[in-house]
Amino acid sequence: MDYVNICLGFFFICFLVRGLFISLRRSKRVAPGPFPLPIIGNLHLLGDKPHISLAQVAKKHGPIMNLKLGQITVVISSSILAKQVLQKQDLAFSNRFVPDTLRACNHSGLSVVWLPVNNSQWRTLRKVMNSHIFSGNKLGANEHLRTKKIQDLIDYCHYCSKVGEAVDMGRASFRTSLNLISNTIFSKDLTDPFSDSVGKPNFVDYFPLLKMIDPQGIRWRLTEYFTKVLHLISGLIDERIKERKMGNRANVDVLDALLNISTDEIDRNHIEHLCLNPLTLEKAQKELEQIIGRGKLIDEADVAKLPYLRCIVKETFRIHPQVRFLIQRKTEEDIDFCGYTIPKDSQVLVNIWAIGRDSSLWEDPLDFKPERFWESEIDFRGRDFELIPFGAGRRICLGLPLAIRMVPVALGSLLNTFNWKLHGGIAPKDLDTEESFGITLAKTQPLLAIPIPVQLLG
Numbered sequence: 001m002d003y004v005n006i007c008l009g010f011f012f013i014c015f016l017v018r019g020l021f022i023s024l025r026r027s028k029r030v031a032p033g034p035f036p037l038p039i040i041g042n043l044h045l046l047g048d049k050p051h052i053s054l055a056q057v058a059k060k061h062g063p064i065m066n067l068k069l070g071q072i073t074v075v076i077s078s079s080i081l082a083k084q085v086l087q088k089q090d091l092a093f094s095n096r097f098v099p100d101t102l103r104a105c106n107h108s109g110l111s112v113v114w115l116p117v118n119n120s121q122w123r124t125l126r127k128v129m130n131s132h133i134f135s136g137n138k139l140g141a142n143e144h145l146r147t148k149k150i151q152d153l154i155d156y157c158h159y160c161s162k163v164g165e166a167v168d169m170g171r172a173s174f175r176t177s178l179n180l181i182s183n184t185i186f187s188k189d190l191t192d193p194f195s196d197s198v199g200k201p202n203f204v205d206y207f208p209l210l211k212m213i214d215p216q217g218i219r220w221r222l223t224e225y226f227t228k229v230l231h232l233i234s235g236l237i238d239e240r241i242k243e244r245k246m247g248n249r250a251n252v253d254v255l256d257a258l259l260n261i262s263t264d265e266i267d268r269n270h271i272e273h274l275c276l277n278p279l280t281l282e283k284a285q286k287e288l289e290q291i292i293g294r295g296k297l298i299d300e301a302d303v304a305k306l307p308y309l310r311c312i313v314k315e316t317f318r319i320h321p322q323v324r325f326l327i328q329r330k331t332e333e334d335i336d337f338c339g340y341t342i343p344k345d346s347q348v349l350v351n352i353w354a355i356g357r358d359s360s361l362w363e364d365p366l367d368f369k370p371e372r373f374w375e376s377e378i379d380f381r382g383r384d385f386e387l388i389p390f391g392a393g394r395r396i397c398l399g400l401p402l403a404i405r406m407v408p409v410a411l412g413s414l415l416n417t418f419n420w421k422l423h424g425g426i427a428p429k430d431l432d433t434e435e436s437f438g439i440t441l442a443k444t445q446p447l448l449a450i451p452i453p454v455q456l457l458g
């Protein structure tokens with residue numbers, strides 16, 4: 001009899017514990033979201049421009065929504081919730097999902113972009129890059145390299161103007177930024193701005209992350225290219241180590257500085273953008289003419305004196321966050337978040353494209369109006385969550401200090417040296433601004449523009 005009572009008691013306790021677990025599970029509120037279909041979940045909603053599709057789905061389900069895209073994915077589409085993810089609960093959302101292609105060549109295990117924040121290598125790499133590449137002192141010391149690259153870009157535009165060719169703006173600014181970065185690190189150009197490399201593989205073709213923003217880039221197999229790029233980088237490093245052993249170098253560039261510390265791979269990214277709004281152009285050119293003098297290149301110190309140019313750069317980043325339009329993070333454990341539970345191993349996407357076009361934050365969000373920043377303190381350094389093209393928090397873009405020096409100088413110099421017309425007599429309002437989807441955004445049709453040197457205007 002006792003034996004029966006003990007068994008009954010045991011089952012009763014098990015029943016109670018199970019009930020407790022079920023009610024605990026039910027108390028976890030999952031964010032709203034579209035109903036997932038069997039097997040494919042919500043994948044059918046993505047389309048070829050996920051940032052746009054997700055912004056549309058968010059209009060129905062709200063600024064935090066739950067989707068099933070292979071794994072549980074939580075999409076954040078408001079600046080308030082972005083602040084919560086990237087600042088207030090930053091630590092809980094600090095890691096990223098690593099794509100299998102990157103795991104395959106162990107890129108993820110070496111790169112600051114993918115390493116988890118609790119990994120000491122991530123902290124060391126960020127520290128090394130911050131102090132040896134992107135510190136104010138280091139960037140100030142190699143400004144001459146960037147000036148030289150801007151001069152190369154201007155020379156290239158002069159060359160196009162002379163032979164009557166249009167400039168593919170995306171490609172030209174892409175190469176310039178790549179060379180700016182490669183000169184900063186390797187003291188070497190990795191592409192020749194005068195060579196037409198379409199169809200011919202060159203260094204750019206081996207940088208998948210960069211290639212995705214290359215407007216004429218075709219889709220290709222990531223793993224293969226990553227293997228090639230690692231091979232190339234390691235070739236460059238080997239070459240440098242040999243030079244150093246033969247005593248052929250003083251420590252002159254970042255690669256040398258890094259070799260003094262470690263031989264970890266440097267990750268990089270890039271910029272590309274230009275706007276062709278005639279009124280904006282005219283205003284910017286007037287400002288440049290008054291402050292710098294028409295026809296001259298501008299330098300980094302000039303930017304502080306060019307408020308309208310700075311507004312154009314902000315507006316460009318707002319409406320067209322070129323490099324990453326969905327910030328991707330991951331949860332390592334169940335997280336309580338604004339009344340919901342975000343389960344462990346969820347992918348968290350912050351849609352910075354949608355935030356930049358949110359009509360509750362921006363008046364006429366689809367219009368390109370740099371003036372909106374004229375009297376506004378809003379900036380893109382990760383403090384104002386309405387404008388976070390570089391992300392925010394402990395994983396904020398490492399290249400930000402370089403990008404904010406390069407972009408206005410390149411743009412200002414192009415505007416101050418040339419007048420621009422769209423190729424084929426296209427009016428700016430008819431410009432095809434369609435974007436293609438990759439890890440980054442690229443224009444489906446290249447932006448072809450005719451440079452008219454200012455000196456030639458009577």
Ligand code: HEM
Nearest residue numbers: 112113268269271323324389390391392395397398399403
């Ligand atoms: C216009 C130019 C650029 C934009 C808009 C941009 C944007 C971004 C964004 C949105 C992130 C993700 C931040 C987050 O998760 O919160 C990021 C990360 C990163 N960016 Fe950039 N980036 C730019 C240029 C650069 C450049 C020039 C470099 C380096 C040469 C660079 C290096 C990095 C690195 C290393 C990370 C990963 C940091 C980490 O996870 O710890 N970026 N960038």
